[in-house]
Amino acid sequence: MSLAIKDDEVDIVIGALRSDLTTFMNEWRPMFSRFHLIIVKDPDLKEELKIPEGFNLDVYGKPDIDQVVGSSTSILFSGYSCRYFGYLVSRKKYIISVDDDCLPARDPKGFLVDAVAQHISNLTNPATPFFFNTLYDPYAEGADFVRGYPFSLRGGVKCALSCGLWLNLADHDAPTQALKARQRNSRYVDAVMTVPAGSLIPISGINIAFEREAVGPALVPALKLAGEGKCRWETMEDIWSGLCVKVVCDHLGLGVKTGLPYIWRTDRGDPIASLKKEWEGVKLMEEVIPFFQSVRLPREATTVEECIVEVAKAVKERLGSMDPVFARAAKAMLDWIKLWQSVGSSSSRSSAV
Amino acid sequence: MSLAIKDDEVDIVIGALRSDLTTFMNEWRPMFSRFHLIIVKDPDLKEELKIPEGFNLDVYGKPDIDQVVGSSTSILFSGYSCRYFGYLVSRKKYIISVDDDCLPARDPKGFLVDAVAQHISNLTNPATPFFFNTLYDPYAEGADFVRGYPFSLRGGVKCALSCGLWLNLADHDAPTQALKARQRNSRYVDAVMTVPAGSLIPISGINIAFEREAVGPALVPALKLAGEGKCRWETMEDIWSGLCVKVVCDHLGLGVKTGLPYIWRTDRGDPIASLKKEWEGVKLMEEVIPFFQSVRLPREATTVEECIVEVAKAVKERLGSMDPVFARAAKAMLDWIKLWQSVGSSSSRSSAV
Numbered sequence: 001m002s003l004a005i006k007d008d009e010v011d012i013v014i015g016a017l018r019s020d021l022t023t024f025m026n027e028w029r030p031m032f033s034r035f036h037l038i039i040v041k042d043p044d045l046k047e048e049l050k051i052p053e054g055f056n057l058d059v060y061g062k063p064d065i066d067q068v069v070g071s072s073t074s075i076l077f078s079g080y081s082c083r084y085f086g087y088l089v090s091r092k093k094y095i096i097s098v099d100d101d102c103l104p105a106r107d108p109k110g111f112l113v114d115a116v117a118q119h120i121s122n123l124t125n126p127a128t129p130f131f132f133n134t135l136y137d138p139y140a141e142g143a144d145f146v147r148g149y150p151f152s153l154r155g156g157v158k159c160a161l162s163c164g165l166w167l168n169l170a171d172h173d174a175p176t177q178a179l180k181a182r183q184r185n186s187r188y189v190d191a192v193m194t195v196p197a198g199s200l201i202p203i204s205g206i207n208i209a210f211e212r213e214a215v216g217p218a219l220v221p222a223l224k225l226a227g228e229g230k231c232r233w234e235t236m237e238d239i240w241s242g243l244c245v246k247v248v249c250d251h252l253g254l255g256v257k258t259g260l261p262y263i264w265r266t267d268r269g270d271p272i273a274s275l276k277k278e279w280e281g282v283k284l285m286e287e288v289i290p291f292f293q294s295v296r297l298p299r300e301a302t303t304v305e306e307c308i309v310e311v312a313k314a315v316k317e318r319l320g321s322m323d324p325v326f327a328r329a330a331k332a333m334l335d336w337i338k339l340w341q342s343v344g345s346s347s348s349r350s351s352a353v
Numbered sequence: 354m355s356l357a358i359k360d361d362e363v364d365i366v367i368g369a370l371r372s373d374l375t376t377f378m379n380e381w382r383p384m385f386s387r388f389h390l391i392i393v394k395d396p397d398l399k400e401e402l403k404i405p406e407g408f409n410l411d412v413y414g415k416p417d418i419d420q421v422v423g424s425s426t427s428i429l430f431s432g433y434s435c436r437y438f439g440y441l442v443s444r445k446k447y448i449i450s451v452d453d454d455c456l457p458a459r460d461p462k463g464f465l466v467d468a469v470a471q472h473i474s475n476l477t478n479p480a481t482p483f484f485f486n487t488l489y490d491p492y493a494e495g496a497d498f499v500r501g502y503p504f505s506l507r508g509g510v511k512c513a514l515s516c517g518l519w520l521n522l523a524d525h526d527a528p529t530q531a532l533k534a535r536q537r538n539s540r541y542v543d544a545v546m547t548v549p550a551g552s553l554i555p556i557s558g559i560n561i562a563f564e565r566e567a568v569g570p571a572l573v574p575a576l577k578l579a580g581e582g583k584c585r586w587e588t589m590e591d592i593w594s595g596l597c598v599k600v601v602c603d604h605l606g607l608g609v610k611t612g613l614p615y616i617w618r619t620d621r622g623d624p625i626a627s628l629k630k631e632w633e634g635v636k637l638m639e640e641v642i643p644f645f646q647s648v649r650l651p652r653e654a655t656t657v658e659e660c661i662v663e664v665a666k667a668v669k670e671r672l673g674s675m676d677p678v679f680a681r682a683a684k685a686m687l688d689w690i691k692l693w694q695s696v697g698s699s700s701s702r703s704s705a706v
Contacts, residue, residue, distance in 0.1 A: 108461065130646075131552075131553055131554070131555070131642060132548055132552050132553065132554035132555070132611075133555075134516065134518060134524075134554060134555060134556075134557065134611055135518070135523060135524075135538065135540075136540075136542060140540075142536065142537075142538065142539065142540060143538075143540065144523070144525060144529050144533065144536070145525075145529065146523065146524050146525060146526075146555050146557065147524050147525055147526040147529075147555060147557065147585070147586060147589075147592065148526070148555030148556075148557075148589065148592035148595075148638060149526075149555050149638075150638045150639055150642045151635060151638075151639070152639055153642075163487065165487060165488070170488060170497070170499065171487075171488075171499050171500050172497060172498075172499060172500055173499075173500040173501070173502075176497055176498065176500075180497065183495065183497070184495075185488065185495065185496075186495065187488075187489075187493075187495060187496065187543060187544075188543070189489060189542055189543055189544040190540055190541065190542055190543070191540075191542040191544065195485055195549075196548075196549050196551070196552035197552070198549070198551045198552065199484075199485055199549035199550070199551065199552055200484055200485065201484070201485035201487060202484070202485070202486075202487060202499050202500060202501030202502050203487075203501075204487065204499065204500065204501075232500070233500060236500075236501065239500065239501035242501075258485075258487055282504060285501060285502075285503045285504075286503055286504070286505055289484060289503045289506075293483075
């Protein structure tokens, strides 16, 4: 069912939080080598990057970020958020983004999973957010819509975002990780599904893909915890950005999928040491989720940029007085939209290749 | 995590549409023999039932139905709807219902799936309808909630309905079945998930379980197609009833799960011959789904019976003039609630054992 897309319509964006990418790149070589890569070095990382030969890539570091966005705004792009600089400078239709502590997974039959091909399939086949299909992705080989599924909804809608999953180390928060330090995820669930419209989901940025031209501006680096560290469980930037994307997709009638592809996630960091920092993020979620569940965008907001500006306004208004982190997030969202427009990635596609 | 429940809290209800249940019963013996069975014979079926020895069961036929509900109402219980008579006369907390063309499935490792145990686990562990967990059932062994999932929602809510799936013959409608006559479902998706609140789902009655005391009256035999036959793809009774249950569960804050357990579904009937009949059901869905997506129950409706009465009123008001099938459905829903109360299965539990 998948539409053919050209290799040069895809950028693979990698945020480099550690300097030695040798193993990471070599393991991904069979899947990555056909595509253009954008590697963005965490501005806080001092050492030189070690990247093996044989890839078509551009590397961006702090000087590049400062030059494009100005040093006052470059704070947006520290830590895991460095990847968003790659989203900003890409001119491709699709972006795939994988954390640098991930390796290709194997399916239950032992075959390597081509995460890139699965993400592209997810994005180029329609999504079905308006009615649940019990046999999961109706467009998958050997699948279909079940009895009772209205024919008028079987065409689906454009899929804007594809969220993959993780084997081995799951994406827990620090308390859970500390409590279940030895627990590993070994359950391979062979399914892709559309997250229903109106339902929110904690989108992890570890292994995602999206149509940049459709929803790029909604992937926004905005929620930066005061004590944010360099472990995933010390961050909430992707969860926030995922809530923004989902709300915008629901408003604009676009789809979000979750499930395949899996990646293999290796250990990094000490969950016990992170516990102190992480509670900040865990506590914030108690305010953040009800906010996103109830926020409604005005009918006049018809572009992704307009939608994000509206979400930012509502964040400032309803959450701003609760915690300074929210006022900062609202400002970062507005800054991001200005950047997106000035750097020329606007969804108007005026300067898109 | 699962609470221990006693064997005598469960009724397994089987609607018998064919007379020879020998293979069916013998194959299910390892899972069924500990429990009490209610077998309801399709009132249209003339031959005697053949049921092997060694089960604890009660069999109900047309005379029993006539006696309990009166011969004018007994039409409600013809064909696949005969099972609902079993729901009506049961006095147990939980009901499991499996079509008589289903056999136990095997998981990818070749082990027989205990569908009864999985349904009980689904019903006795909480559901999480208010936020999606990307790693599916957070209460499954080796699973948990992912980063970003609010702690205040991790307790979940009561699960009222568990919908299992089908290997081999999928649950397609007649057009799909006719078009893809040789397609078989071989994808074993190792997951249970809560269907998010506000999202509707085409619930198939082939393989389900529910807490009768919590939502029994919402499983209502109401939508009977004019040309309804004795093949699943010629019916919509379960789809309608599933939409009723989901709307009621969303209103009352109860959960609905889908996924495991699988059963193995064998072929029955000629999809080509069914095509003419089935289009009626397929066409109705174009009106039925938007109705259920938009129906809102009044805050005063706090019991399942009250909710179904409200849905019936709305059906009569908004769909009644479109097609006589809807007016009949609305009336059947009201009849059903009266029956449920008079036969003493009311959720007030006044006469429940």
